[in-house]
Amino acid sequence: MNSRDLVDLCFRNLLRRRTRTLLAVIGVVVGTCAIVVMMSIGFGLTDSYKEQIESYGNLHMITVMSNGDGAVMQKMKDAKGVINDKAINDMEKMKGVGAVTPVISENLVIGVGKKVAQTQVLGVRPEVLEKFNYKVLEGGRLLNSGDKYEILFGNQVPTWFQDPNSDQWSGEPLDVMSAKKMIVTGDDTYGQKKQNTGEKTDSDKVVYKQYDTRAIGVLENPDDDSAYCAYMNITALEDIAKELKKARKESTYSSGTKTYDEALVYVSDINDSAEISKQLRDQGYQTSSPSDWLESMKETAKMIQGILGGIGGISLLVAALGITNTMIMSIYERTKEIGVMKVIGANLRDIRKMFLLEAGLIGFIGGFVGLIFSFIVSLLMNTVLKDIISIALGSFGGGTGSAISRIPIWLAVAAVAFATGIGLMAGYYPAKRAMNLSALESLKNE
Structure with a gap:
């Protein structure tokens, strides 16, 4: 019996008992649809988590912090976790690292006319900001190596400007790009009216230097950490920091080797982020990265996906039992037919193939139709039912992304x-039983 005859015979046998075949197919449809939809929710949750974390910070970024006071640790021989120029160079050589910058920070006051804003200013190497994939609003630019005291504003900082002598605060962002005169200083009382109490405190005696500056750009992202600080060329901020310590008469230990508050490491591939973070921690540093949160959330999504997939798997198991029952009943009804096939010389393998193919076809048809229904359900979940399901999934910390359900091609x-394979496995026992039937006994049975 050639393959074409075998396939033709299988289709005729399935169509001969339409109701039973239809019920078996429906079982597979339900099982397949349940598994695909349940797993698609898991993928949707993962995407939602990733989108949520990306809004809080760059997934490619790792913040590296020293394991204690840098100056004190530098004094200790072979101290680990010190961020200095050598450490920065070593980080740049790590596999998978795209860019590194040392970071220093100062809390400064920026003044424009009568309005002032207090903010943390980070000193970074200007040339790496573009590699960090920072984007600025139209009309601005990132820092470059020629900048001195120029400031790159985080997205939210312009909203902090207010008159320190007024109780009213509009919350409206100041157009820092159009400011004709802007100063930056370490004096946190800048712009405030001096109250004459007759006595001068130690802070009143400190004379702070004021630096002329200007805004060169405002960062685009309003949600991540970069939105709540300002950026300056690290060499310029080092000069300001020295002047502040001098004005405040602060005594600091100097080991002769420059140390930094922290470092920012840009990882080319986010899949390498966890490994690079581990290597840095092994070297004695503390690390923080949004990708760490993502890994934790992925584990949660996998757990939810496993539970939902298991529920769908039970449906497919029930469908497999239905296929087995259908094929066994088919053997009882076609016992004489099997006997005739054996008498006229049909190959035992052909008989086995026929029953396996019938079971496989039930699985394939059910799987294909179930997949079509899965796409329909997924579409409804992402459109009509999106708001309702988002509220339900909110308890898991997800459901806020653009798609609640996502079905990958794979x-x-x-x-x-899988549905076809389930059909073949469910049909194996009935096929073997049909192959082992005695020809004489089969012909006697009506």
Whole structure:
């Protein structure tokens, strides 16, 4: 019996008992649809988590902090976790690292006319900001190596400007790009009216230097950490920091080797972020990265996906039992037909193939139709039912992304293949039983 005859015979046998075949197919449809939809929710949750974390920070970025006071640790021989120029160079050589900058920070006051804003200013190497994929609003630019005291504003900082002598604060962002005169200083009382109490405190005696500056740009992202600080050329901020310590008469230990508050490491591939963070921690540093949160959330999504997929798997198991029952009943009804096939010389393998193919076809058809229904359900979940499901999934910390359900191509292919495989496995026992039937006994049975 050639393959074409075998396939034709299988289709005729399935169509001969339409109701039973239809019920078996429906079982596979329900099982396949349940698994695909449940798993698609898991993928949607993962995407939602990633989108949520990306809004809080760059997933490619790792913040590296020293394991204690840098100056004190530098004094200790072979101290680990010190961020200095050598450490920065070593980080740049690490596999998978795209860019590194040392970071120093100062809390400064920026003044424009009568309005002032207190903010943390970070000193960074200007040339790496573009590699860090920072984007600025139209009309601005990133820092470059020629900048001195120029300031790159975080997205939210312009909203902090207010008159320190007024109780009213509009919350409206100041157009810092159009400011004709702007100063930056370490004097946190800048712009405030001096109250004459007759006595001068130690802070009143400190004379702070004021630096002329200007805004060169405002960062685009309003949600991540960069939105709540300002950036300056690290060499310029080092000069300001020295002047502040001098004005405040602060005594600091100097080991002769420059140390930094922290470092920012840009990882080229976010999949390498966890490994690079581990290597840095092994070297004695503390690290923080949004990708760490993502890994934790992915584990949560996998757990939810496993539970939902298991529920769908039970449905497919029930469908497999239905296929087995259908094929066994088919053997009882076609006992004489099997006997005739054996008498006229049909190959035992052909008989086995026929029953396996019938079971496989039930699985394939059910899987394919189930996949179509899965895409329909997924579409409804992402449109009509989106708000309702978002509220339900909110308890898991997700459901806020653009898509609640996502069916990858590989899942679609795997679902049909799995359903077909389930059909073949469910048909194995009935096929073997049909092959082992005695020809004489089969012909006697009506």
